Amino acid sequence: MKSILFYLPTVGSHAQVQRGMAGVNPQNYQNMLRQLTRQAQAADELGYWGLSFTEHHFHTEGFEVSNNPIMLGLYLGMQTRHIRVGQMANVLPLHNPLRLAEDLAMLDHMTRGRAFVGIARGFQKRWADIMGQVYGVGGTLSDAGERDRRNRALFEEHWEIIKKAWTTETFTHSGEQWTIPVPDLEFPYEAVRRYGRGLDENGVIREVGIAPKPYQRPHPPVFQPFSFSEDTFRFCAREGVVPILMNTDDQIVARLMDIYREEAEAAGHGTLRRGERVGVMKDVLVSRDSGEAHHWASRGGGFIFENWFGPMGFTEALRATGETGPIGSDYKTLVDRGLEWVGTPDDINRMIEKLVERHDPEYLLQCQYSGLIPHDVQLRSLELWATEIAPNWL
Template sequence: MRTDLHFYATAAMPDAGAGAPAPLDRRVSNDDVIDTYESLQGWAKLADELGYDTLWLTEHHFQHEGYEVTPNLVLFGLHLANITKRLRQGQAFNVVPTWHPLRLAEDFAAADLLTGGRMVFGVGRGTVPRESMTLGAPVASGDNAMSKELDAINRERFEEAMEVIQLAWTQERFSYHGKHHDYPPAGIPDRGATVQELTLVPRPNRPIEIFQPVSSPRTLSYVAQQGFHGVFALASPDRMKRSWDLFAEEAAKVGRDLAPGEARAMQLMVHVGATTEQAMDRVRPGHDEYVKFLSPYGRFGQYDGTDLPFDYAPTLEETRAARAMAVGSVEDVVEVLGEFRDKLDLQHVLLFPEFPGLTREEIDEQLVLLAEEVMPRLGVELTAAAQR
């Protein structure tokens, strides 16, 4: 099983929890952000030593609350690749509508070449209006008419941009004229003529796999039929299984026959303690902080149960009962991961150990426990960990 790590890159939050401060009232300092970057560099080096395959980071902007403070994943990944030996660097996810697609294509291609193919390309459409709309992308979160209208425009722009990126990567000469993207624009003068085609410099020297989060039925169908890898998260095993299988059915409609578990990855938030009680006590503030921050964006709707409200805000006990995260002793976490592995024929997992309120040293401990205690009990030996 390919075993990766995923970090939001959240600043230190000693006051994390369900109560005050409210998310929008929290403000971290620039020094807090710099400290977070120092921690990420340490986690990358440790992950490299332990034998994890890929470290994934998340793109967000203007997060004065400090939850996710890495705005440029290609740039950060290039740096982390330079201070590690073999660890690959993934983007979970580049928010494509906020980018000029050709700049994203260029930047990724250059970084991939400079790192010897150690970059992993992930894309998303964005969820946070404050950042996406400021950067020119129409997006709104929420279950209302405005969000649906803006979401439709966002989806159009995203899908065109993905066509542009793949065309630019694979064709020595290309042009694209769509509803939202027009390259090259008509009438550009150049040496007595007008530009009719473009050439991306540089282009990748290998086929690039594309990963995208699956967050709705329409996105599931799109990702499966485009030949991308789907990334699934925050669902109970049974809910995950239904989406997992539907992905393969949608892929088959266009002749993409997938083996069980193929082209699908699962992100799972995890925390390991000496006992179940210790793990719950230590992770509760971070769990509740994430729920407080993310529930208005509808992130917890794939738990067990029917008619969950869009802004469902689960307790830690409800999260553990749904098995949407793996929190507990080594045995507890192995059991939850084992259930997902068996139900999904899981081949690729992104373990997420970073909860607000945990110290850098506590997260260091999680990386070691997962590599040396949890994964071996599932029959997975991380290469470097097995050699220690």
């Protein structure tokens, strides 16, 4: 099982966040960069597969201050040697797909093939509705309404453009949102015809291409985190994308994994074992003392979930098959439902044993709450995982 650290970097400590507006304090941000650097270097030395960051904007509260995961990944990629760097994820409907394709190709080159890519549809309306207005799209909670349909359509069109940009020297595209190139685009320069491609005999551009192409061929590995719908799993299976499953109910997890395998095989991706090319997400914190681990985790993921994710609807990821009614977002509920992998190495080895026996996912996305959880506690957790847990599940 490949371990990917997923940072939702908080700018400020637990106490500083509670005082308010921690995100705008420049010293808090410098402390975050310093701690992330040390943790990334430790993870690199300890053999973690990858390191990733979310994308969110306007977080003056201090939560998830990661408005450009590509840039943050490059910053840490330049200070590490082996660990892969990626995003979980770029919110695809809200990006210019050509620019994003270029930026990700550059990241892949600058890290010499250590980049991986995350794509997502976006759910936080505060920033998605503001920054998506140019595309007529905003955040969605996957409710199958008109807003959701528009978001999904743009997500899939942007993904199609990015794939073309990465995998073909020059290309065209005609879709609901984009026409590439625009009609009758005159660019009558002989250098294009002589040294490039895409110019017709009348001096009109008929195709375009990006440069550079990705370092990895045909492109870096692609993930779609926080996946829980059948439509998303079918899309990922067809496209060769790795979904990161966000659900704690074994029956739902099994169903989605079976859908992925069946759809991937139908799309010609070969015969997959159950769990292959699928990941699951957990909050992870390891300590020699279980009580200490839960103390800090309750101030990290527990604090964030109760005050941030829970009110935004993420409690649906905790719902069991057939269950109705409200679900709590308190830390005890997270533990009882299985989102928290918190405790001693022995505790977590037993949790992994059950997961592997039932589902055997290829990837584990480990949520990390830097800032809220003290730096030394997180460093020790990384070491305990790498030395006393990971070797049992390679």
